[in-house]
Amino acid sequence: MRIDLHAHSSASDGTDTPAELMRNAAGAGLDVVALTDHDTVRGHGEAASALPAGLTLVTGAELSCRLGGIGVHMLAYLFDAEEPEFARERELVRDDRVPRARAMVGKLQDLGVGVTWEQVARIAGDGSVGRPHIATALVELGVVPTVSDAFTPDWLADGGRAYAEKHELDPFEAVRLVKAAGGVTVLAHPAAVKRGQCVSESAIAELASAGLDGIEVDHMDHDAGTRTRLRGLAADLGLLTTGSSDYHGSRKTCRLGEYTTDPEIYGEITRRATGAFPVPGAGGRER
Numbered sequence: 001m002r003i004d005l006h007a008h009s010s011a012s013d014g015t016d017t018p019a020e021l022m023r024n025a026a027g028a029g030l031d032v033v034a035l036t037d038h039d040t041v042r043g044h045g046e047a048a049s050a051l052p053a054g055l056t057l058v059t060g061a062e063l064s065c066r067l068g069g070i071g072v073h074m075l076a077y078l079f080d081a082e083e084p085e086f087a088r089e090r091e092l093v094r095d096d097r098v099p100r101a102r103a104m105v106g107k108l109q110d111l112g113v114g115v116t117w118e119q120v121a122r123i124a125g126d127g128s129v130g131r132p133h134i135a136t137a138l139v140e141l142g143v144v145p146t147v148s149d150a151f152t153p154d155w156l157a158d159g160g161r162a163y164a165e166k167h168e169l170d171p172f173e174a175v176r177l178v179k180a181a182g183g184v185t186v187l188a189h190p191a192a193v194k195r196g197q198c199v200s201e202s203a204i205a206e207l208a209s210a211g212l213d214g215i216e217v218d219h220m221d222h223d224a225g226t227r228t229r230l231r232g233l234a235a236d237l238g239l240l241t242t243g244s245s246d247y248h249g250s251r252k253t254c255r256l257g258e259y260t261t262d263p264e265i266y267g268e269i270t271r272r273a274t275g276a277f278p279v280p281g282a283g284g285r286e287r
Helices: 018-027 044-049 084-095 097-110 117-124 131-140 171-180 201-209 224-237 263-272
Strands: 003-007 032-035 056-067 070-077 184-187 214-218 240-243
Touching: 003 018, 003 056, 003 070, 003 240, 003 263, 018 032, 018 044, 044 056, 056 084, 056 171, 070 171, 084 097, 084 171, 097 117, 097 131, 117 131, 171 184, 171 201, 184 263, 201 224, 214 224, 224 240, 240 263
Parallel strands: 003 032, 032 056, 184 214, 214 240
Antiparallel strands: 056 070, 070 184
Protein backbone atom coordinates (compact mmCIF):
# COMPACT_ATOMS: atom_id res chain seq x y z
CA MET A 1 0.00 0.00 0.00
CA ARG A 2 1.11 3.58 -0.75
CA ILE A 3 -0.34 6.01 1.78
CA ASP A 4 0.04 9.81 1.68
CA LEU A 5 -1.48 11.51 4.74
CA HIS A 6 -1.01 15.22 3.96
CA ALA A 7 -2.36 16.89 0.82
CA HIS A 8 -4.10 20.17 0.05
CA SER A 9 -6.73 21.19 -2.48
CA SER A 10 -8.11 24.48 -3.75
CA ALA A 11 -10.42 24.49 -0.72
CA SER A 12 -7.41 26.05 1.01
CA ASP A 13 -4.09 26.76 -0.72
CA GLY A 14 -3.62 23.92 -3.19
CA THR A 15 -4.11 24.32 -6.93
CA ASP A 16 -6.03 21.07 -7.59
CA THR A 17 -9.74 21.00 -6.89
CA PRO A 18 -10.69 18.26 -4.42
CA ALA A 19 -11.91 16.11 -7.33
CA GLU A 20 -8.72 16.70 -9.31
CA LEU A 21 -6.66 15.84 -6.25
CA MET A 22 -8.39 12.46 -5.94
CA ARG A 23 -7.81 11.68 -9.62
CA ASN A 24 -4.19 12.77 -9.39
CA ALA A 25 -3.66 10.69 -6.26
CA ALA A 26 -4.94 7.60 -8.06
CA GLY A 27 -2.75 8.47 -11.04
CA ALA A 28 0.26 8.68 -8.73
CA GLY A 29 -0.36 5.10 -7.65
CA LEU A 30 -1.63 5.90 -4.16
CA ASP A 31 -3.95 3.55 -2.29
CA VAL A 32 -4.82 6.07 0.45
CA VAL A 33 -4.71 9.88 0.50
CA ALA A 34 -5.65 12.31 3.26
CA LEU A 35 -7.24 15.65 2.38
CA THR A 36 -5.92 18.05 5.02
CA ASP A 37 -6.78 21.57 3.94
CA HIS A 38 -5.97 24.41 6.29
CA ASP A 39 -8.63 24.89 8.98
CA THR A 40 -11.45 23.71 6.71
CA VAL A 41 -13.35 20.57 5.74
CA ARG A 42 -15.08 22.23 2.81
CA GLY A 43 -13.46 19.97 0.20
CA HIS A 44 -14.38 16.65 1.80
CA GLY A 45 -17.73 16.20 0.07
CA GLU A 46 -16.40 16.85 -3.42
CA ALA A 47 -13.39 14.61 -2.81
CA ALA A 48 -15.53 11.73 -1.56
CA SER A 49 -17.87 12.02 -4.54
CA ALA A 50 -14.96 11.92 -6.99
CA LEU A 51 -13.05 8.97 -5.48
CA PRO A 52 -11.80 6.58 -8.17
CA ALA A 53 -12.02 2.84 -7.60
CA GLY A 54 -9.18 1.57 -5.46
CA LEU A 55 -8.39 4.88 -3.73
CA THR A 56 -9.38 5.49 -0.09
CA LEU A 57 -9.92 8.99 1.30
CA VAL A 58 -8.93 9.92 4.85
CA THR A 59 -10.78 13.09 5.84
CA GLY A 60 -8.77 15.59 7.83
CA ALA A 61 -7.54 19.15 8.29
CA GLU A 62 -4.32 20.99 9.07
CA LEU A 63 -4.95 23.25 12.05
CA SER A 64 -3.19 26.59 12.53
CA CYS A 65 -1.74 26.71 16.05
CA ARG A 66 0.75 28.82 17.98
CA LEU A 67 2.82 28.00 21.05
CA GLY A 68 5.00 30.62 22.72
CA GLY A 69 5.04 32.73 19.57
CA ILE A 70 6.04 29.79 17.36
CA GLY A 71 3.73 28.63 14.56
CA VAL A 72 2.65 25.01 14.87
CA HIS A 73 0.63 22.98 12.36
CA MET A 74 -1.46 20.13 13.69
CA LEU A 75 -2.80 17.45 11.36
CA ALA A 76 -6.17 16.10 12.47
CA TYR A 77 -7.60 12.91 10.99
CA LEU A 78 -10.99 11.19 10.95
CA PHE A 79 -12.77 13.51 13.38
CA ASP A 80 -16.48 14.26 13.51
CA ALA A 81 -16.65 17.43 11.41
CA GLU A 82 -20.03 18.33 12.94
CA GLU A 83 -18.86 18.30 16.58
CA PRO A 84 -19.97 21.82 17.65
CA GLU A 85 -17.06 23.08 19.75
CA PHE A 86 -14.40 22.01 17.25
CA ALA A 87 -16.45 23.34 14.32
CA ARG A 88 -16.73 26.75 16.03
CA GLU A 89 -12.97 26.96 16.60
CA ARG A 90 -12.21 26.11 12.96
CA GLU A 91 -14.63 28.82 11.90
CA LEU A 92 -12.89 31.41 14.11
CA VAL A 93 -9.54 30.59 12.53
CA ARG A 94 -10.97 30.69 8.99
CA ASP A 95 -12.79 33.97 9.57
CA ASP A 96 -9.55 35.67 10.64
CA ARG A 97 -7.73 34.68 7.45
CA VAL A 98 -9.09 37.51 5.27
CA PRO A 99 -8.27 40.40 7.67
CA ARG A 100 -4.83 38.87 8.25
CA ALA A 101 -4.15 38.53 4.51
CA ARG A 102 -5.29 42.12 3.93
CA ALA A 103 -2.91 43.27 6.66
CA MET A 104 0.00 41.46 4.99
CA VAL A 105 -0.86 43.00 1.63
CA GLY A 106 -0.81 46.41 3.32
CA LYS A 107 2.61 45.72 4.83
CA LEU A 108 3.97 44.64 1.46
CA GLN A 109 2.65 47.82 -0.13
CA ASP A 110 4.38 49.83 2.62
CA LEU A 111 7.59 48.02 1.61
CA GLY A 112 7.12 49.20 -1.96
CA VAL A 113 5.78 45.93 -3.40
CA GLY A 114 3.01 46.43 -5.96
CA VAL A 115 0.81 43.59 -4.73
CA THR A 116 -2.94 44.26 -4.47
CA TRP A 117 -5.76 42.61 -2.57
CA GLU A 118 -7.54 41.98 -5.88
CA GLN A 119 -4.54 39.99 -7.12
CA VAL A 120 -4.39 37.86 -3.96
CA ALA A 121 -8.16 37.29 -4.00
CA ARG A 122 -7.96 36.14 -7.63
CA ILE A 123 -5.21 33.67 -6.78
CA ALA A 124 -7.08 32.33 -3.74
CA GLY A 125 -10.35 31.92 -5.66
CA ASP A 126 -12.79 29.99 -3.48
CA GLY A 127 -10.04 28.72 -1.19
CA SER A 128 -9.30 29.82 2.36
CA VAL A 129 -6.86 32.67 1.72
CA GLY A 130 -3.42 32.26 3.26
CA ARG A 131 0.24 33.11 2.96
CA PRO A 132 0.84 30.77 -0.02
CA HIS A 133 -1.61 32.85 -2.07
CA ILE A 134 0.29 36.03 -1.17
CA ALA A 135 3.55 34.24 -1.93
CA THR A 136 2.18 33.31 -5.35
CA ALA A 137 1.40 36.98 -5.95
CA LEU A 138 5.02 37.83 -5.13
CA VAL A 139 6.16 35.22 -7.66
CA GLU A 140 3.83 36.71 -10.29
CA LEU A 141 5.35 40.14 -9.64
CA GLY A 142 8.89 38.79 -9.90
CA VAL A 143 9.72 39.74 -6.31
CA VAL A 144 10.79 36.17 -5.48
CA PRO A 145 11.49 33.23 -7.80
CA THR A 146 9.41 30.60 -5.96
CA VAL A 147 6.69 30.39 -3.34
CA SER A 148 9.17 28.93 -0.85
CA ASP A 149 11.43 31.97 -1.30
CA ALA A 150 8.64 34.18 0.01
CA PHE A 151 8.72 32.42 3.39
CA THR A 152 11.78 34.26 4.70
CA PRO A 153 12.26 37.01 7.30
CA ASP A 154 12.40 39.50 4.42
CA TRP A 155 8.82 38.66 3.50
CA LEU A 156 6.20 36.27 4.93
CA ALA A 157 7.97 34.03 7.47
CA ASP A 158 6.83 34.17 11.08
CA GLY A 159 8.01 37.53 12.37
CA GLY A 160 8.99 38.65 8.87
CA ARG A 161 8.65 42.19 7.57
CA ALA A 162 5.24 41.50 6.01
CA TYR A 163 4.00 38.98 8.59
CA ALA A 164 0.71 39.55 10.39
CA GLU A 165 -0.80 37.45 13.13
CA LYS A 166 -4.18 35.72 13.03
CA HIS A 167 -6.36 33.81 15.43
CA GLU A 168 -4.68 30.46 16.03
CA LEU A 169 -5.31 27.57 18.38
CA ASP A 170 -3.13 26.59 21.28
CA PRO A 171 -1.81 23.16 20.18
CA PHE A 172 -2.78 21.59 23.51
CA GLU A 173 -6.32 22.87 22.97
CA ALA A 174 -6.20 21.55 19.40
CA VAL A 175 -5.31 18.07 20.67
CA ARG A 176 -8.18 18.25 23.17
CA LEU A 177 -10.71 19.42 20.55
CA VAL A 178 -9.71 16.79 17.99
CA LYS A 179 -9.81 14.02 20.60
CA ALA A 180 -13.25 15.15 21.79
CA ALA A 181 -14.41 14.92 18.16
CA GLY A 182 -13.09 11.36 17.88
CA GLY A 183 -10.05 12.24 15.78
CA VAL A 184 -6.32 11.53 15.73
CA THR A 185 -3.59 14.21 15.94
CA VAL A 186 -0.18 14.30 14.26
CA LEU A 187 2.25 17.22 14.53
CA ALA A 188 3.07 18.35 10.99
CA HIS A 189 6.70 18.88 9.87
CA PRO A 190 7.86 19.57 13.45
CA ALA A 191 11.50 20.28 12.53
CA ALA A 192 11.07 22.27 9.30
CA VAL A 193 13.61 24.91 10.29
CA LYS A 194 13.55 26.54 6.85
CA ARG A 195 10.01 27.70 7.69
CA GLY A 196 11.15 29.47 10.86
CA GLN A 197 11.58 28.63 14.54
CA CYS A 198 10.34 25.18 15.57
CA VAL A 199 8.93 23.98 18.87
CA SER A 200 11.34 22.23 21.21
CA GLU A 201 11.53 18.50 21.85
CA SER A 202 10.38 19.19 25.41
CA ALA A 203 7.24 20.85 24.02
CA ILE A 204 6.61 17.82 21.82
CA ALA A 205 6.99 15.64 24.91
CA GLU A 206 4.40 17.75 26.72
CA LEU A 207 2.04 17.43 23.76
CA ALA A 208 2.56 13.68 23.79
CA SER A 209 1.59 13.62 27.47
CA ALA A 210 -1.52 15.62 26.56
CA GLY A 211 -2.62 13.03 23.98
CA LEU A 212 -0.77 13.82 20.75
CA ASP A 213 -0.78 10.66 18.65
CA GLY A 214 2.16 11.15 16.32
CA ILE A 215 4.64 13.31 14.45
CA GLU A 216 5.21 13.70 10.73
CA VAL A 217 8.78 12.47 10.15
CA ASP A 218 9.21 11.79 6.43
CA HIS A 219 8.65 15.19 4.84
CA MET A 220 10.43 17.22 2.19
CA ASP A 221 11.53 19.81 4.78
CA HIS A 222 13.34 17.21 6.93
CA ASP A 223 16.78 16.03 5.89
CA ALA A 224 18.01 12.50 6.61
CA GLY A 225 19.61 13.41 9.93
CA THR A 226 16.47 15.18 11.10
CA ARG A 227 14.30 12.21 10.19
CA THR A 228 16.58 9.89 12.17
CA ARG A 229 16.43 12.21 15.19
CA LEU A 230 12.65 12.49 15.01
CA ARG A 231 12.24 8.71 14.81
CA GLY A 232 14.26 8.38 17.97
CA LEU A 233 12.19 11.05 19.69
CA ALA A 234 8.96 9.35 18.63
CA ALA A 235 10.20 6.01 19.94
CA ASP A 236 11.08 7.60 23.29
CA LEU A 237 7.67 9.26 23.56
CA GLY A 238 5.56 6.40 22.19
CA LEU A 239 4.39 8.45 19.21
CA LEU A 240 3.37 7.23 15.76
CA THR A 241 5.52 8.36 12.82
CA THR A 242 3.99 9.32 9.49
CA GLY A 243 5.28 10.27 6.05
CA SER A 244 3.53 12.63 3.65
CA SER A 245 4.05 14.77 0.59
CA ASP A 246 2.37 17.97 1.86
CA TYR A 247 1.19 18.28 -1.76
CA HIS A 248 -0.12 21.67 -2.94
CA GLY A 249 -0.46 21.01 -6.68
CA SER A 250 1.62 23.34 -8.83
CA ARG A 251 2.14 25.80 -5.97
CA LYS A 252 5.01 23.70 -4.55
CA THR A 253 7.49 21.24 -6.01
CA CYS A 254 6.52 18.22 -3.87
CA ARG A 255 4.81 15.31 -5.63
CA LEU A 256 1.95 13.15 -4.40
CA GLY A 257 3.41 10.05 -2.77
CA GLU A 258 6.90 11.60 -2.52
CA TYR A 259 6.87 10.42 1.11
CA THR A 260 4.47 7.83 2.47
CA THR A 261 3.22 6.30 5.72
CA ASP A 262 3.77 2.71 6.79
CA PRO A 263 0.56 0.64 6.44
CA GLU A 264 0.81 -0.49 10.07
CA ILE A 265 0.87 3.13 11.24
CA TYR A 266 -2.11 3.92 9.02
CA GLY A 267 -3.93 0.95 10.50
CA GLU A 268 -3.27 2.23 14.01
CA ILE A 269 -4.58 5.70 13.08
CA THR A 270 -7.82 4.21 11.78
CA ARG A 271 -8.14 2.02 14.89
CA ARG A 272 -7.79 5.01 17.19
CA ALA A 273 -10.29 7.19 15.31
CA THR A 274 -13.94 7.12 16.36
CA GLY A 275 -15.25 10.31 14.75
CA ALA A 276 -15.22 9.20 11.11
CA PHE A 277 -14.14 6.31 8.91
CA PRO A 278 -11.93 6.22 5.79
CA VAL A 279 -13.99 6.47 2.60
CA PRO A 280 -13.23 3.82 -0.02
CA GLY A 281 -13.71 4.71 -3.67
CA ALA A 282 -16.39 3.05 -5.76
CA GLY A 283 -15.31 -0.52 -6.23
CA GLY A 284 -12.34 0.08 -3.97
CA ARG A 285 -11.40 -1.87 -0.92
CA GLU A 286 -10.50 -0.76 2.57
CA ARG A 287 -7.53 -2.68 3.91
